Amino acid sequence: MTHNVLVVDDEPKLCDLLASALSQNGIxxxxxxxxxxxxxxxxxxxxxxxxxxxxMPGMDGPQLLAEIKSRFPQLPVIVMTAYSTVKNAVQSMRNGAFDYIAKPFDIDELDITVSKALQFRDILKDNQRMRAELDEHQQIDSLVGDSPSFRRVLQAIDSVRESNATILLTGESGTGKEMVARAIHKHGNRADKPFVAVNCAAIPEGLLESEMFGHRKGAFTGAVADRIGRFQQADKGTLFLDEIGEMPLALQAKILRALQERVIEPVGDPRERKVDVRVIAATNKNLLDAVAKKEFREDLYYRLNVFPIPLPALRERVEDITPLARHFANTLGAAAGKRFSGFSAEALQAMANYSWPGNIRELQNCVERATIVASGSVIEEDDLPAYLFASRPADGGVLIENNGVPADLEAALAEVEKAYILAALQQSNGVQAAAAQLIGISERSFWYRLKKLGIHVDKIVR
Structure with missing residues (x-):
């Protein structure tokens, strides 16, 4: 890729020297x-x-840097100075400079610094292009944001979308795994072919093999006609296997064979069928732990984990909460015939303070509820659901004292635990099994915590 670099210096000889050195690298x-x-x-x-x-005379380096950051905020700037004090270097970095070099400088050091800056610029350009290409409907759940952790996801999507490699999406429930899978498909080399999604946890174990590979008429009770499975439905396209960690061990061996040999065998039919699918799998489990517990096949794990993409939890990309919330408000408000100008500062702060155990899906539901109850064009703190504030003490005080150390550790932990459980129940509409799955614990453990914390499900505010 060809790059254009602008050198600014009031010494013509230094400009010529830098131009000569950089030109040797194709710049x-x-x-x-x-x-x-x-x-x-x-x-x-x-x-x-x-x-x-x-x-420099007239407009000096700091002034130019300020102008560039104002007019071209994503353009990296490297500052040169013969007055290479720590103060100048730190000040330039605080003001937005990508890096600095001291005069007289070493050419090799210059090349390394320039190379890093141009790589950074390329990533930003790729992200901009990806966002421009992704349509608005796919952005609604997961593809909005500019945090460093989310930029890494966008970069990974861009790297793999034209590939046929098997992809493993990992992350907590609600982080947007299916939306990422759909984005990879839509902008890849199979975009004009089918995208078929299967939730491995939602299909009864006895029907999962037939669902995946199809069956012949009469293969089992209820098989009144031939049926093609999801692998054949996705032929030449993409098969998305959501919650792959919930797949029974007996079926995992057949999935492994399908991935390795690209053939399937419908239930009740000994004839093999060739299939050409790109598989994207997703899980909120730690599959390596499942492998260690003999709950997941090790060979299947490595077959799936060709190109892993971990999706960050919303609490790990707090800076994306505001743009996501605004996007949801605009989209959901328009669907309801309402127009919102934004959120109050108090509402934004409340959302930033919350831990979002249900991640982006929970945020979307929260904003949808707020758009329904809001009476004005600005969504206020009072329009947000009450569970966002469940971890606040009843008297309005604080839970920590003594320089941030909890005055009562057990009580502080109980408040945090209670907030998570209330949020999960809110997200699952009071369905306890679903709430337990949201926060990654067993139903038995979930029931124990309800009793311990004195939470009555029939009193959860919905």
């Missing part, structure tokens, strides 16, 4: 003798990186 170099000239170049040329002197 096209533009030069400017001062900050104002540099801004004119930026308005006319597609620049990938600016290397600017710190001390």
């Amino acid at each position: 096209t170099v533009f030069t400017a003798g001062n900050g104002l000239h540099a801004l004119k170049v930026l308005e006319c040329e597609d620049i990938d990186l600016v290397i600017s002197d710190w001390r």
Whole structure:
């Protein structure tokens, strides 16, 4: 990929030296003798990186950096200074510089710094292109956000979407695994072929083999006609196996064979069928733990884990809560015939303070509820569901004292535990088995906690 770099320095000889050094790496170099000239170049040329002197007459380096961050916020800037004090370096980084180099500089050090900056620029460009291509319906659940952890997901999607490699999406429930799978399919080389989704946890074990591979008429009681399975339905396209960790061991061997040999055998039919599918699997379980417990086949795990993409929990991308909430408010409000200008500062803070055990799915439900009850164009704190504030003490005080150390550790932990359980019950509409699955514990453990914490399900506010 060809890159354009702008060098800004009031010493023509230094500009020429940098142009000569960078050109050897295939970089096209533009030069400017001062900050104002540099801004004119930026308005006319597609620049990938600016290397600017710190001390210049007129508009100096700090002023130019401020202008670039204001007009071209995603353009990386490397600052050069002969006055290489820690103060200048730290100040430039605080003001948004990508990095700095000290004059006189070493050419190898310059090459390394420039290479890192251009790689960063390429990632940002790829992310912008990915977002422009993803349609609005696919963005609603998972593909909105600009946090570092989410940018890594977008970069992984872009890397693998044209590949036929098997992909394993991991992450907690509600993190948008199916939406990511659909985005990979839609923007890959199988986009015009079927996308078939199977929830392995939702199909009874006795029917799962028939569901996957199909069956012949009369193969078992109730098989009144031939039926093709999901593998054949997805032929030439993508098969999404959600909750793969819930698949029975007996069926895992047959799934492994289908992945390895690209053949399937319908129930009651000894004839093999060739299939060409790209498989994307997803799980909220730790499959390596399941392998260690003999609950999941090790060979199938490694066959699935060709290209793993871990999806971050919403609490790990807090900076994305606001853009996600606004996106949901705009989309859901429009569907209900309402128009919202945004959220109050108090509402945004309340959402940022909450831990979101149900992740993006829970946030979407929360915003949908808020759009229904909100009476004005701004969604207020009072429009949010009460469970967001369940971990607050009843008297409005705080749970921690003594420089952040809990005054009563057991009580503080109980409050956190109670908040998670209330949120899971809210998310699952009071269905205890589903709530237990949301927070990753057994139903027995969930019932024990309900009793211990004095939570009565029939009193949960919905």
